[in-house]
Amino acid sequence: MQAAGSKRLNLFVFLMFAALLGVLFGTLIYCYVSGDLLSSLSVMREGFLKTRLDADFGQLLLKSFGTGLLFLVCIYLLGLCAAGQPFTVLVLIYRAVGIGAAAASVFSAYGKGGITLFAFLLLPEGAASLLILVLAARESISMSGIVFRMLLGSFDDRHMPDITKLYSVKMLVLLAGTGAAALLQSLLIIAYKVIS
Numbered sequence: 001m002q003a004a005g006s007k008r009l010n011l012f013v014f015l016m017f018a019a020l021l022g023v024l025f026g027t028l029i030y031c032y033v034s035g036d037l038l039s040s041l042s043v044m045r046e047g048f049l050k051t052r053l054d055a056d057f058g059q060l061l062l063k064s065f066g067t068g069l070l071f072l073v074c075i076y077l078l079g080l081c082a083a084g085q086p087f088t089v090l091v092l093i094y095r096a097v098g099i100g101a102a103a104a105s106v107f108s109a110y111g112k113g114g115i116t117l118f119a120f121l122l123l124p125e126g127a128a129s130l131l132i133l134v135l136a137a138r139e140s141i142s143m144s145g146i147v148f149r150m151l152l153g154s155f156d157d158r159h160m161p162d163i164t165k166l167y168s169v170k171m172l173v174l175l176a177g178t179g180a181a182a183l184l185q186s187l188l189i190i191a192y193k194v195i196s
Helices: 002-031 035-054 057-079 085-152 157-195
Strands: none
Touching: 002 085, 035 157, 057 085, 057 157, 085 157
């Protein structure tokens, strides 16, 4: 039992490290892109910020929750595949790269003034979504390993329905966490609009 807990902790640490490397990579990508691509990214950044600042509370909540839901569904489905483990890590890194590039674009455009924008518009949602995705990826990789062992015949499949139900419940709890993070993010954006 202690060995299983140690494996889960090691997997969590590995996934956190992969996510942080993804954020760093996204930041570096933004910093070293060509001028033409950078100008097109600045148009996207302005659209991203304008969309967030012009949206009402309901739109903010739906957009933030929808993004988290999309990534969680991908990771959930990959957990049900025997070969889903590497793709689960890639989905996590893809999300982390996007967060890193978005953060770099805000700081690039607003300098020190970007700290406030970053704190209200990106940091809470980015940090919460990465933590939730890391936890979801850990569950997905574990479930994918169980499915793989079952296909090889080294796992008793009598308990598979119960294991799948537990996996689904864990993902629903993480989905509720995504909803809470989306609510917090929407409230912070509204607060930013009020104080700025």
